[in-house]
Amino acid sequence: MRVRVNADKCEGHNRCCALAPELFDVDDYGTATALNGGEVPVALEAKAKLAVENCPEYAIEYVRDGGEQDK
Amino acid sequence: MTKTPPVEDWATDYDIFDAGYVKDPVPVWDKLREQCPIAHTERWGGSWLPTSYEDMQAFVRMVPALSSRDPLVVSESKEEMEFDPILDEYGNKAPPITSDPPEHIPMRRLILPLFTPKAVEPYRPFAEKLCHGLIDGFIAKGTCDAALDYAVHIPAKTIAHVIGVDSERSDEFVGWVRGLLEEGMQDPAKRIKYRGIIRQFFGELVDARKANPRDDLVSRLLAQEIDGQPIARKAVVGMCNLLLVAGIDTTWSSISSALWHFSTHPEDRRRLANEPELFPSAIEEMLRFYSPVTMAREVTEETRAGDVTFMPGDKVLLNFPGANHDPAVFEDADKVILDRAKNRHIAFGIGSHRCAGSNLARMEMDVALRVWFERIPEFELTDPGAVTWAGGQVRGPRHLPFRFPV
């Protein structure tokens, strides 16, 4: 599983970083990024899902295997 | 509260200050969402009240057709503006909350780095010590007013500490902010008075820090530049004003609402006391269910929304609290579920004006509730009839008489 943060939508609510600090970080101006190129280890898949489902801006997307690269 | 005629038809004549609505607005929102999802009223200067989550998501993004230049739920009248002596010197802007593009983002970026999760974490020990100290003051009595003896002091003293002013003044701050946001919404004379006091206070503070910079927030704001230009004194005063006004009533309300909930729902109280790992999701659920803040936008261009048309000069309320009860987005929306896993609530707003203080507010709530539950895990209302609620721009309990075993 891979995830990415759509920087145009992200407004820095930090829900993702609070729920899955292993997977997301946020900069000084409140824009989040997915760590490790968005790669989600199997053990953290549930946390990734939580982050996706708690982002009020709908800014976190799943990247399908074989889908386009993040940036 | 000012007396107004009772509401007969909420879809065409709602009253955001109606006592029953202030106490429990959920049934009104639920009914409107089904029957008339964007209600209208001529009361309090006139406004539109959307109730669906989808509309709130859409309206925050209609910039600048829905402008932030007047975000108060009840606008100042022309007479009020002409009469107010403070406006000549300071204006009435509180960037970034009153800003639209292109001014908004640069102003917002001055504040954001001061309130990141990492930036607010160092204030946690201060907040913890504060909460323990407050509880020390009343725990032996077995009674307290949880709104006035506890919740209100946490954001007031913390923001005073963050801004770099004497925390002894925090009681005055509370009076000023309530004068502006609570009494002032229905009484222009009060609004003028307290707006003046706050602007003057920060005007003097800004001048003092300009002359003698310290390691504090005001000095840091003064040291910043936008496009190589220092920030205008007016704008720094407006920003400090905003941090004070936006940070106190709001967080006070959310802490008090949570304590009210647990005092009236013993099964939830016992569950949280026994399962402290639920604090993070329980806090988000309290924020969702009892969202304190309603903002407003001023219409600047004719805008179609569903079945209605907003005309220039109209006021549209951003009913984040109502959106957070929309069953289209939240399962069992009118039930508190402490371990709700999927919770895209918008208590802190959404879009480009997302609350810049949300990390600080969440930290304060976390500390306030954890310390309370650690010290006073069993508590109840002594007299439910004595509970009072403020509403309008910011909704939350203002009196919470509690008793607990000593």
Ligand code: HEM
């Ligand atoms: C539970 C407590 C709080 C709630 C529910 C809350 C809610 C909100 C909401 C809904 C907005 C959006 C305004 C809009 O769209 O027009 C906002 C903006 C803002 N809040 Fe908060 N707030 C809280 C606490 C705080 C605190 C503690 C601070 C101060 C440090 C703060 C500072 C701000 C600022 C500066 C803005 C303006 C951001 C902008 O316009 O870009 N808030 N808040």
Ligand code: SF4
């Ligand atoms: S929760 Fe969503 S909006 Fe918030 S920081 Fe994460 S990605 Fe951005």
